[in-house]
Amino acid sequence: MGKIYNISILLSFVGLWLTSMLSGDLEILLGFILIFSFGILHGSNDILLIDSISNKKKPNKYPFIKVLITYLIIVFSAVIIFYLIPLFAVVLFVLFSAFHFGEQHWEHKRLEVSNELINCFYFIYGLLVLQLLFILNTTEVIDIVKSITGYTLTDQLILYSSISNLIVFVLLSIFMYYKSLKFRSVILLELFHLLIFSIIFKVSTLIWGFTIYFIFWHSIPSLYEQITYIYKDFNNVNIFSYLKKAFPYWIISLIGIAIVYYIFKEEKLFYAIFFSFLAAITFPHALVMNKMFTNKKTQSIK
Template identity: 50%
Template sequence: MLNTNSYRILFSFFAIWITSNFSFKYQQLIGFVVIFLFGILHGANDLALFQKINENKVYLSIKKMIIYYILIVSIGALLFFYIPIFALLLFILFSSYHFGEQHWNELEIVNQNQILVLFQTVYGLFILSLLFSFHEIEVKNIIQQISNTSIAELNFKIIISIVGLILLILGIVMYRISKKFKSEIVLNLFYLLVFAIIFKTADLIWAFAIYFVVWHSIPSMKEQIHFLYGDCTVTNFKRYFKSAFLYWIASLIGIGILYMLFKEYKIFNALFFSFLAAITFPHTLIIIKMQNRA
């Protein structure tokens, strides 16, 4: 894990340098750019993954797969429109598991998969809580814009303390039942320290972008390329990019339209995160199926 994550440490400290030398305005701009380039790209090949997962099952046409995908995205968008608080909580839960599973996907615990899933979810929730606690005012504003509900009384410091305590208990359990976890615990505590430094010093969008792209999207693309083509090479990345290109461009166009319509309003960040949430639901389900097949 040290070898595969060394480049992430390098990029993370480079990101901290950017944080120290660019204003919040430019950090936010850089954050959006890297999310558009890599964050959106890592979820743009879901249909190819879905087709690979189901290659030995009853034939499913591309049109049917696209319909299923659009249906799930549409349900997510409707949830944000009609019951935004529920949709937001669901998005946080899905994202927490998705981030935690990506970070700890090499752990295998015989006959205790439920403990592993719970640990991965709480770990991801701790990462998000850490980010939220350092940007409490901005996060509350975004939540209010999404849900039209004030959460001024919500204390993220208390939330992260509770989540941290649960994570500590689960970590002790994992330490006792997993040799691999035991061998990596010190390194991962160092990673949490790096995340805390980034989240505290960077703008909200830039801080999210660093974790989302460097620690999640790029490693996820590597895993997807392995699953689709057998090995992560430059040639196979080109195949991956070519396969994802149209869906990636379509997503960028959708975000571009949102920006053109709402760039003069403060709600663009809320709409942006709502858009990410809507496409996160099917992506998370597909990655779960991919991991079960890998």
């Protein structure tokens, strides 16, 4: 995984270089292209992951049709919630995403602390990353939240909530520094990563900054974790096999967002539709990935 994050650092600086070369509109266009490709793709194979998890426990424990129907119900329920109770849905999306981002980034480090403490740290860390993005792109965040919910965030709310979470992060990190040798060995590197995120978010548009983090620091490492979990090895053959199986679900996802946009395009801005659909597929994906990581821990103990 270390090599993957080295690639992430390199690609991040490439992204920064592109920031100086491209206009804001081109940044946004390229951002959407990457999100619709790698971003959507990394969450497209949840059905295959569920099947792999169930086979490791008990063959045919979760029949395919039942899994597919349940998955679609969750996705469409999220879309409906965004339409009916958008403010609640946005808050839920941020909370789910925070834990999911934190878990993906830290799970493989195997910190020697209790499950309760590590889950709390996953959430606080992921929320900190999102708040760095928010506080360094406040105007765009306020506009998007208003377009989705009709509610106007204030600069003070974003600032004070970010400071509060930063204090919790620092205190929790100090505690974990004394509790975990592994944490002690990686914390300086992780603080450097946070510095990289801050620079990226500061000089980029909201969409481009989110894209660099979401694709290079989340989606690509997630694809590596998924392929390794399903096929036991990360190589060209297994990558191709994964992509072949994910392709139909990826196409369905793209068709889904096109349909949702077509239905609601007169009532919502494109950004609102985009983030709403992204949230809808994030909810079940975060649950599936958590199940995968839990299963990996169980298997490593045996």
